Amino acid sequence: MGSDAIWIVGSNMTKFGKHPDKDVIDLASEASRKALKDAEISLADVGVLGVGNLMNAGAGIGQQLQKQIGQTGIPVFNVSNACATGATALRVAVMAVKAGETDVGMAVGVEKLAGAGLLGQTGQKPKSETWEPNGRYGALSSTEGRIGTGIMPGVFAQIGMEYGHKYGGTSFELFARISEKNHAHSTLNPLAAYQKRFSLDEIMNDVMIAYPNTRPMCSGNCDGAAAMIVVSDEKMKSMPKAVQKRAVKISASVLTSDPWVDGCQILPDVNTLTRNAATQAYEQAGIGPEDLDLVELHDCFATAELVHYDNLMLCEEGGAVDFFESGAPWRDGAKPVNVSGGLQSKGHPIAATGIANIHEVVMHLRGEAGDRQIEGAKVGLAHVIGLGSACGIHILEKVA
Amino acid sequence: MSEEQKSEQEKSTGKVPFVDYLVLDKTPYLQAHECESCGSRYFDRRNACAKCFEDTFRQVPISREGEVTSFSIVQMGPIPYVSAVVDCEGTSVKCTLMNVEATPESVNLGMKVKLMTYSMGEDSEGTEAIAFGFEPSET
Ligand SMILES: [Zn+2]
Numbered sequence: 103m104g105s106d107a108i109w110i111v112g113s114n115m116t117k118f119g120k121h122p123d124k125d126v127i128d129l130a131s132e133a134s135r136k137a138l139k140d141a142e143i144s145l146a147d148v149g150v151l152g153v154g155n156l157m158n159a160g161a162g163i164g165q166q167l168q169k170q171i172g173q174t175g176i177p178v179f180n181v182s183n184a185c186a187t188g189a190t191a192l193r194v195a196v197m198a199v200k201a202g203e204t205d206v207g208m209a210v211g212v213e214k215l216a217g218a219g220l221l222g223q224t225g226q227k228p229k230s231e232t233w234e235p236n237g238r239y240g241a242l243s244s245t246e247g248r249i250g251t252g253i254m255p256g257v258f259a260q261i262g263m264e265y266g267h268k269y270g271g272t273s274f275e276l277f278a279r280i281s282e283k284n285h286a287h288s289t290l291n292p293l294a295a296y297q298k299r300f301s302l303d304e305i306m307n308d309v310m311i312a313y314p315n316t317r318p319m320c321s322g323n324c325d326g327a328a329a330m331i332v333v334s335d336e337k338m339k340s341m342p343k344a345v346q347k348r349a350v351k352i353s354a355s356v357l358t359s360d361p362w363v364d365g366c367q368i369l370p371d372v373n374t375l376t377r378n379a380a381t382q383a384y385e386q387a388g389i390g391p392e393d394l395d396l397v398e399l400h401d402c403f404a405t406a407e408l409v410h411y412d413n414l415m416l417c418e419e420g421g422a423v424d425f426f427e428s429g430a431p432w433r434d435g436a437k438p439v440n441v442s443g444g445l446q447s448k449g450h451p452i453a454a455t456g457i458a459n460i461h462e463v464v465m466h467l468r469g470e471a472g473d474r475q476i477e478g479a480k481v482g483l484a485h486v487i488g489l490g491s492a493c494g495i496h497i498l499e500k501v502a
Numbered sequence: 503m504s505e506e507q508k509s510e511q512e513k514s515t516g517k518v519p520f521v522d523y524l525v526l527d528k529t530p531y532l533q534a535h536e537c538e539s540c541g542s543r544y545f546d547r548r549n550a551c552a553k554c555f556e557d558t559f560r561q562v563p564i565s566r567e568g569e570v571t572s573f574s575i576v577q578m579g580p581i582p583y584v585s586a587v588v589d590c591e592g593t594s595v596k597c598t599l600m601n602v603e604a605t606p607e608s609v610n611l612g613m614k615v616k617l618m619t620y621s622m623g624e625d626s627e628g629t630e631a632i633a634f635g636f637e638p639s640e641t
Contacts, residue, residue: 241521
């Protein structure tokens with residue numbers, strides 16, 4: 103019986119961290135070839151290629167990758183969607199398979215960032231002799247610092263603080279404890295860029311980047327790649343039994359952008375589009391947050407993780423602080439969140455992130471997550487958000 | 503404000519605002535483009551309304567008084583500063599808080615603040631640039 107289900111049959115991520123001896127294409131090649139091998143499939147069978155890379159968005163990384171691992175003439179979609187770039191590349195592959203254009207799609211996300219420093223607004227115009235208005239605000243010089251901040255750590259700090267203003271219960275220490283959890287989780291993940299456990303004191307006394315986020319509470323820039331092979335239901339059923347046994351069903355694949363809400367052009371609203379994506383994803387999958395065995399969410403900063411407990415409806419509206427205080431998001435809690443260590447310790451090679459978080463869920467659902475395995479995991483959710491904004495949510499299920 | 507009005511203002515006062523939406527009246531204030539059809543407010547140059555897609559706007563003054571709904575103390579540069587979002591009677595404004603220590607003890611969510619302006623200095627032709635911030639309201 104035919105079904106329009108889409109399956110992940112191959113998945114891989116490189117070690118995240120510093121790869122001084124490898125370029126972007128080396129990393130993308132490694133993840134792609136291992137994902138193909140994982141699926142026991144040849145590149146010749148792949149009918150569409152979605153490739154995400156942010157730092158070289160105009161460079162045709164997809165075609166450069168083909169020139170190293172195999173040129174088959176298939177359509178390549180080079181995508182760039184801020185921190186949701188990887189999820190966007192996967193969406194392209196999923197849409198193409200769903201549309202019946204091909205049976206097999208490959209998605210790759212890759213980034214080299216080690217040593218890039220903190221990312222955000224750049225591009226101050228050279229100082230002119232006289233005051234000249236520039237841009238859509240007619241600003242006489244860079245607005246950064248003069249009119250608040252647009253740099254990520256400050257923006258996401260304000261997003262967490264806004265939640266605190268609305269619902270209460272937040273504090274510097276609370277946000278630091280979220281980070282403490284993720285760093286503790288990372289000790290079990292050999293692919294994480296940082297596997298160091300930090301005490302709460304160490305986190306709170308580290309360098310302050312943008313209050314209330316200290317350095318360990320910010321995602322780490324690093325290098326890495328992740329790749330995934332997706333196939334149609336029909337194709338999956340024609341694959342070797344061993345591949346079928348490890349196949350993971352994509353029960354929901356959703357991408358949203360910001361709907362207009364009051365104030366969203368002042369402080370980015372990462373809440374509404376995440377909540378919208380979650381609502382759509384739960385509906386598509388026909389399951390609810392209560393069914394999730396693990397969640398990988400976009401903790402680009404500790405302050406962001408808190409608001410997404412709420413946005414993904416892991417708790418009641420306004421209940422994110424209580425949810426955290428209950429111990430639920432720890433790996434031995436009721437709703438493990440970021441057992442990979444999250445972006446704060448696993449690292450955040452931007453375009454790879456949106457596939458790597460799905461890879462993490464795949465590993466658990468297959469029962470191949472090693473020391474950090476969440477026992478008996480059957481359903482998982484991966485969430486990513488790119489400021490601007492784009493939100494990708496995938497819900498995966500182990501069905502076979 | 504139109505370009506002509508703007509250069510008029512510059513000629514008569516020798517002052518220019520840091521951004522278009524700061525109006526340098528005797529009592530300076532911030533001004534928003536308000537969608538005539540749905541009432542949404544914006545501070546940047548608009549092509550259309552992001553909420554209702556219409557493209558006619560009127561200029562409306564924003565309250566000079568507000569309440570801090572979010573903040574961060576940005577410590578990535580040489581001088582820490584407080585970035586904040588202020589709710590000015592229903593309109594959100596992004597700003598830097600002035601005349602307040604950049605420490606968590608000195609800033610509170612819900613804190614009452616008011617608009618202030620300050621000089622950014624003069625250019626080679628003697629034109630003075632005026633920027634805005636918000637500062638704690640005296641009680
Ligand atoms: Zn409108």
